[in-house]
Amino acid sequence: MAIWQGESLRKSSGGRAKLNKNKRKAELGKSAAETKIGDKKVKKIRTKGGNEKIRLTNENKINVVNSKTNKVEIAEILNVTENSANTHFVRRNIITKGAVVETSIGKVKVTSRPGQHGIINGVLVE
Known part of the structure; x- marks a missing residue:
């Protein structure tokens, strides 16, 4: 069944709403990217106006910013330690914005949206 992101068929009172x-x-939605750890895989999705969104499905590298030295380095992702979006994403190793990831450098908090931007950026957490 398709994902529909239009107005609800119910009123706030719980009664059925009559749509005009x-x-x-344009109200159709897509399922979440659910970016996982692995060799890089990218999906291109056509959006409104013929534009493209790059959806990252797998990735094992992250661009890490060290806030003390203001240097950026690429690190290897080992596993997901925290994810405030969904607690079950931790055991499934799904990366979303705000997830805390264990890397070869240390713990990193993800600041980009891999399912929307097609890249994983993060900030080193002490």
Whole structure:
């Protein structure tokens, strides 16, 4: 079944709402990217206006910013230690914005949105 992101069919009181328009193609949604640890895999998705979104499905490297030295280095991702988006994402090793990832350098908090931007950026956490 398709993911629909239009107005709800229910009112705040719980009664059924009468929509004054039909469903539109622009209101269709897509399932989440659920970026995992592994060799790099990218999906290109067509968006409104013919533009493209790069959806990262797998990645094992992260761009890490050290806030003390202001230097950026690429680190290897080992596993996911925390994820505030969903607690089950930790055991499935799914990376989202705000996830804390264990790398070869140390613990890193993800600041980019890998399912939207197609890249993983993060800040070193002490």
